[in-house]
Amino acid sequence: MEKGQKVELEMMETTGLEKIEAGGTAEKPPVRPISLMRLVLACAVAGGVQYGWALQLSLLTPYVQTLGLSHALSSVMWICGPIAGFVVQPCVGYWSDRCRLAIGRRRPFILGGCLLICIAVIVIGFSSDIGFALGDTKLHCKDYSGARVHAAIVFVFGFWILDFSNNLVQGPARALMADLSGAHGCHQANAIFSSWMAFGNIIGYASGSTGAWHKWFPFLMTKACCEACANLKGAFLIAMILLLTSVAVTVIFANEVPLSEIEAAAKETALDTSGSTVIETESPKKEENGGILNFFRSLKDLPPGMLSVLLVTCLTWLSWFPFNMYDTDWMGREIYHGEPKGTPSQVSAYERGVRDGAFGLLLNSVVLAGTSLLIQPVCRKFSARMVWVMTNVVLSILMAVTCIIGTWSIKDFNNASNKLPVTAEKDVRAVALSLFTVLGFPLAILYSIPFAVTAQLAATQGGGQGLCVGVLNISIVIPQVIVSLGAGPWDALFGKGNTPAFAVASVVGLVGGIVGFFKLPRTSGSSFKTIAMGGH
Structure with a gap:
């Protein structure tokens, strides 16, 4: 072999291996057929x-x-x-x-x-x-x-x-x-993965909603x-x-x-x-640096429209996380009027509320699973951008409704001449469970569209799918930090309930919808493909 050919071939081999070492794949990676x-x-x-x-x-x-x-x-x-x-x-x-x-x-x-x-x-x-x-x-x-x-x-x-x-x-x-x-494609594999997640949610919330484990075991x-x-x-x-x-x-x-x-x-x-x-x-091999350092060095390669997606994603999760963290606690406190460290009747009411909240999350997961099947045709008709914007507006309204339901429940309880037994009014309970159910629609959008828009940007403007999805996860992490550190003290300033955090969530959701309308990239509905990523 000529020296030039040998050097060229070694460079080709090195490039292929370095792609693998950097988290990529070879030009023709081996795929074992799978049914x-x-x-x-x-x-x-x-x-x-x-x-x-x-x-x-x-x-x-x-x-x-x-x-x-x-x-x-x-x-x-x-x-x-x-x-x-x-x-x-x-x-x-x-x-x-x-x-x-x-x-x-x-x-x-x-x-x-x-x-x-x-x-x-x-x-x-x-x-x-x-x-x-x-x-x-x-x-x-x-x-x-x-x-x-x-x-x-x-x-x-x-x-x-x-x-x-x-x-x-x-x-x-x-x-x-x-x-x-393999031949089934990442989209179908993603749908299967998300279906398993929905199944896990349903049986998990069903398990949390039952109070009979101590009787069975x-x-x-x-x-x-x-x-x-x-x-x-x-x-x-x-x-x-x-x-x-x-x-x-x-x-x-x-x-x-x-x-x-x-x-x-x-x-x-x-x-x-x-x-x-x-x-x-x-x-020859390049000297490897820590994975997280390489990750941050690659941020300069993000597609131009990605910053808008990150901002709207961050605002959307800021609107969602307060309810996500305190939904069952809200049912126990504001709807059932219980206290986790109160009298025996208050503790019993709180526990019933928590179980009812878990049942509401089960209903939420069923709606989430069904809605995921409708996202792709809806986005083809109205565009992913408009569906995301309208979902933020709906989420803002539902968070405001949560505040109204909690205030209504507490007012009725305080005005009652006899506050025993401590429990929820049937009408209030029905409306609260309906709210849990309806929230499955915006949650399905939140689990799908931000990831789909990110994938489309990476495919059309470059930057790499792995990098873009990893950065998108950071825009979910930051709101969780803010809510984790701020929601509890914020609620404590207003009587230790959950309503103050939900009120802020309503405002942030509306802001997210407005920012999304003006800043989100205008993706075409025909090219939209749902990537239901799910998770926390």
Whole structure:
């Protein structure tokens, strides 16, 4: 081989391998054919993880207040999620692209993350028992309503492990979905992934809405753990079983291509291009930097319209997160007039409200799943931009309606001559559950259109799909930090309820609609393709 040909071929090989090391793929990466049913089963882990997310969203904020954490401080507990999403997902994505284990690049991280989730579930479920053993009190849980400091610390520790573990699984699971899509295409794989998420939401909220776990498994009740605690414990233990089952299905049916085969494909592609024989030489490698540093260096490559998408996404999530974090607490406090640390009748009413809120989230998830099927034809007719703008306006109105319902409920309760029993009025309860249901429509849009517009910008203006979606996740993380740190203290200034945060959410949603109308890129409806990304 001539020296020039050898150098040219080595450069081709190096370029192909460097694309893989940078998180890309070779020109013709090896794809193992996969049937549609096998692809469905390979995405099963999404359902198991989302079941746990649903329980986390519906039950944990109310429960931690029964341990003594204030309503204001309970919001700070959620700061872990944004931190994990900001740090864990980019780094894990970087490392999983380079994993050289024989079982594949993604499955080791999915397995490790799911095992950590199981540990977190056990810590959360048994936090009251652990706190009792550490000396919180010697009284029976029926006779003690004070703070349980050790239990609260253990609970928050488990909560943080759960958030980090969920982020550890989610990134590689989505990358695995794309790796396996093959001839079926990423859009169909995305739809399957989102369907599993919807299924996990539905059964998770159904589990959270029932108060019968302590009856089905009476051995879960202990001196430190009464009915509400036993119900939480039972739901989370079932979550662990479902997660282990789903991850086993994914690991078995996700026939990954190891990195060594992908690198071999890159060399074969270089050989086919050059038409020459390869002389075995060691390809030079660039010095690797940390994944998160490369991620931030790439921000300069964002397409021009991306900044507007990030701004509107940030405003939309600022409008959504207050309800997302406090929905079941709102049902327990404002609708059922309960208190997590009040009298026995108030505690009972609060727990019924939390279960009813979880039932409302179940209805919300059913509507979300159905609406996802309608987004593509609606956007083709009206454009993704206009659908997103109108959804923000609708979200603003619904947040205002939430404030009205809460004020109406509290006013009726305060005006009642006899405030016993502590419970919700039937009309108020029906309207509140209807609100939960209707909110499934804007949530479906929020889970789909920002990601679809981002994908279209990356495809037409450059910047890279992975980079753009990663930056979009940051625009979701920032609002969560703001709400986590600010919602609790803000509500505390106005009587410790949830209405003040919902009022601000209504205003922000309207601002997001106005900004979106003037700033969002004008994507054509005919070229819109739904990418239902879902998640937290």
